[in-house]
Amino acid sequence: MGRKDRHSDILTAKPQVSDGRTESTSEQKAVRPSMQTRVRPRLNKSDLKKKFRWDEFLAEKLITTVAFLSLATIALIFIFVFREAAPIFKGSDPNVTQQPAVPHEEEETYGSESLGEGSKRLAEKQASSTSLETSGNEGEASLSNLLSTSWQPVSRVPKYGLLPLVMGSFKVTLLAILIAGPIAILAALFTASFAPKWSKEIIKPSIEILAGFPSVVIGFFALVILATLMQDLFGYQYRLNVFVGGVAMSLAVIPIIYTVAEDALTAVPKYLTEASLALGATKWQTAAFVTLPAATPGVFAAVLLGFGRAFGETMIVLMATGNAALLSLNFLEPIRTMSATIGAEMAEVVFGDTHYNVLFLLGAILFIFTFTLNAVAEIFIRQRLMKRFKGM
């Protein structure tokens, strides 16, 4: 801040002195005849010192304060999401209102009409898991309850097993990344290395349009069109499942992976590719064995960012995965993710209830997970890439 301003103050000080000369004060008259040649501008120490201006000071402080808002928001998100989740670990809360007893058969179906079979299957699974459930703390969110294998928050004996939800989130995310990753990275390689100019002008806007799709639109597309289409094509049992959700989610993830990967690929220094071409390697050899390896950290960061986005995405999984909290490795079964659970159940929950706290706990897990992923990706993008290109 300092230097430029002092400079400008000197400049503003000059005219004052010359003004003084034209007015010709008595002091200067006395000096003039003896010097004859020119008048030195008199700069006192106080002229050189930076002037204190109230408006400048206030503007800077105000701007700084507002800028701190984003920092404060992160801190507040951290505090408030954890604050609402904290009572779980303090043991039972006396203010907790008793949950109305809801029979097992009345499972909430947030998916669509074809969930009938899904919930029947769910009921079977729950019956089997109920018999396995031996933890004594009924209805309380104890650690053993949280780590159990069934999620039945609205039942006579509420069970808050987070495992099926965590598993669900990972299944959908993994599938989405497995689909979106190769497609987006290869497409980015295409635009960075091979694409003629006219095709770039189609691909880039397409990516931007895809990035602009609201997630609810993608979810709607998956629920109404994609699910039926894929069931007809592959003939599996449940219309809404991990597969549909994963494919739909890949649509949301492709733009992120593509953009970050393309940035990394085009940032590869020209001398590397030119050296490779000069040595006689073909275009595709250069792309596959020079450009892509050189951009690995950036591409890896792209995948991480995509992972984070898919993990926290709500509307697509809420609409397209069937929302049955099953714990299985089958990718053709419905699943319920952490984010979808929050989205579907938060509106119907009693404030301050254990169920409410557990949903906040899910949010806290989501927050920490994506926070870590983004931080790691950031490190990969910023430092590794720099080091790599500078150190070479």
Next chain:
Amino acid sequence: MKLQRKLIGTSFVTLTALSAFVIIVAVILVMGTIVVNGAGLLSWEFLTAAPTEGMTEGGIFPAIAGTALLVIIMSIVGVPVGTVTAIYLSEYSKQTSIIGRSIRFAVNTLAGVPAIVFGLFGLGFFVQFVGSGMDRVFTDGVQLKWAQPNILWASLTMALLTLPVVIVSVEEAIKTVPADLRAASLALGATKWQTIWKIVIPNSLTGILTGAILAVSRGAGEVAPILFTGAAYFLPHLPSSISDQFMELGYHVYIMSTQSTNVDATKGIQYATTLVLLLLTFMLNFSAVFLRSRVRRHQIQ
């Protein structure tokens, strides 16, 4: 041997081209089906009428109005804050200072927080904490006015969500303001704040507008943060004050396609509503891209 290598090369290039092609096809497929199925029902009446017959007939005017109100309040709060933060980051903070770096880190983190976590934050902070605090102050805690989901809390939540979008866009625009202009202004004796107010901000107005448009586009499309901070299933009237709940386009699509009593009967409405939402975000994004390309061209000159 040579032929084999050439074959591998060609197939590799084809594979990459194919991936790009798949993306384009996916975009066309999603847009195509929604446009084809939704265009039939789209009419002036559909846009200006309220839902009737238990939401199986009629239009979506309340949802459009609610969305508009949401993004307006959101912009009033979010755009100035985002702009000022961008000014701080590019004009006041030094690249190496801890404060500047931590704010930048916060902005990046904010951009990566899942939308649903913003929703939780809106519920936990605005509704439960600020809202009940306001109730205690204004109505002695007797009346439940602010401590419940409403459009103000939803808009504020959305403003926080879209803050990074504004910041990034404005900062990019500020960077394009030539250093000569700043130096000239300072050399003429203007102070730092005068330079920012008279030179930097006017020259990056397009960028600020771009940021605002992108934020509005993002805010209009995001549903997760408003699920439990203010969106309503159905309201017979438009929100009359900021403590009212509201209907929203994206939420309407979600509700109609998953929780409506008769999903099949409302297929047409669902498609048409989705189309409206898609067209809205598409137009907003397009104008933002257009503005941004103008800024870039300006920069080259």
